[in-house]
Amino acid sequence: MGLRACCARVGRMGRRRVEIVLPDWLDRRLDTTGPLATRSERMRFVVDLARTNVRAGTGGPFAAAVVQSSSGRVVAAGVNLVVPLGNSTAHAEMVAIALAEAEVGGYDLGAGGTEHVLVCTVEPCAMCLGAIVWSGVSAVVCGGRDADARAIGFDEGPKAADWVQQLEGRGLRVERDVLRSEAVEVLHEYVQAGGVIYNAGR
Amino acid sequence: MGLRACCARVGRMGRRRVEIVLPDWLDRRLDTTGPLATRSERMRFVVDLARTNVRAGTGGPFAAAVVQSSSGRVVAAGVNLVVPLGNSTAHAEMVAIALAEAEVGGYDLGAGGTEHVLVCTVEPCAMCLGAIVWSGVSAVVCGGRDADARAIGFDEGPKAADWVQQLEGRGLRVERDVLRSEAVEVLHEYVQAGGVIYNAGR
Numbered sequence: 001m002g003l004r005a006c007c008a009r010v011g012r013m014g015r016r017r018v019e020i021v022l023p024d025w026l027d028r029r030l031d032t033t034g035p036l037a038t039r040s041e042r043m044r045f046v047v048d049l050a051r052t053n054v055r056a057g058t059g060g061p062f063a064a065a066v067v068q069s070s071s072g073r074v075v076a077a078g079v080n081l082v083v084p085l086g087n088s089t090a091h092a093e094m095v096a097i098a099l100a101e102a103e104v105g106g107y108d109l110g111a112g113g114t115e116h117v118l119v120c121t122v123e124p125c126a127m128c129l130g131a132i133v134w135s136g137v138s139a140v141v142c143g144g145r146d147a148d149a150r151a152i153g154f155d156e157g158p159k160a161a162d163w164v165q166q167l168e169g170r171g172l173r174v175e176r177d178v179l180r181s182e183a184v185e186v187l188h189e190y191v192q193a194g195g196v197i198y199n200a201g202r
Numbered sequence: 203m204g205l206r207a208c209c210a211r212v213g214r215m216g217r218r219r220v221e222i223v224l225p226d227w228l229d230r231r232l233d234t235t236g237p238l239a240t241r242s243e244r245m246r247f248v249v250d251l252a253r254t255n256v257r258a259g260t261g262g263p264f265a266a267a268v269v270q271s272s273s274g275r276v277v278a279a280g281v282n283l284v285v286p287l288g289n290s291t292a293h294a295e296m297v298a299i300a301l302a303e304a305e306v307g308g309y310d311l312g313a314g315g316t317e318h319v320l321v322c323t324v325e326p327c328a329m330c331l332g333a334i335v336w337s338g339v340s341a342v343v344c345g346g347r348d349a350d351a352r353a354i355g356f357d358e359g360p361k362a363a364d365w366v367q368q369l370e371g372r373g374l375r376v377e378r379d380v381l382r383s384e385a386v387e388v389l390h391e392y393v394q395a396g397g398v399i400y401n402a403g404r
Binding site for chain 1: 218222224296
């Protein structure tokens, strides 16, 4: 009996509980992923996750990972699962943050002085920007710009224009444009594959 | 065997999956909650959830509900579960939105022309503000102001100053200050009870 079947049997889905489960391919990938030392290696890893997510048909063209800064250990990774999970909050960054906190066993990824970095293929939307602050990560590394997501039709939401300064003002480091063109390629591949630009109509 | 025990047995927590589960008392409360016709009834309901969450020691002093606009049916409710779940994204609004989408079976609460309203005891933080847009709700009803949350030490995050206008520009209606003093009372009760003001130190 599979995990979903078990949970559906003993618990009510919907009003009482909701879960986020990674696609099988990503779970397997994490099992074989060693430490990633440099920002380029880390970005190449998440860009490859975003591309695989598009090609496997398991969600949107975005991926993210929480990496322990000193060791390079990938604590958790996420991809955009909005459409397959029917959950508008399941952006890649949100998934990676929630899974990383479950992995370390607490709501603060900065607890005990341990530093973690969030590596995301595209700059965060308004929701994920807020989540980054609450997560306790020390740094954010971004591939594509939010303008690149908007260029294919994704709204980035009611986001503060000075978001980089706001993060830096809270003590987070922000690195942008790391392998930007590779990250943007995945966005274009998603569009060419006829991927859903969800909720863009409002 | 309880739900958690079952899931822990068949699935790995942490790197692969994460779940949000409401406290038992809230699950039972939903079973006995009928339609809520007016904005005051709806706000009184969520303020009572926030107060119960504090007194039961099951989380922070915030609550939210997704209500079907026409029928008044409470589709889902959420309370702040950050500390008990060890999940910094588990704000009341996020919990309510994710559960409501699981209940209706899709990532867009505006699908098919059905209108839903998010009723929250305090104005949304930066993260929840973005989530509100992605959820497809038509309206937001708020009790306390974000300044009330800041007054007891909660950071509201990198939030656009013109957030009301940004929501309205996307077609959402925003109502503020509904039973504000009742909502604020719960914040003060939380402080007096020695509740954790998490992550405020960054």
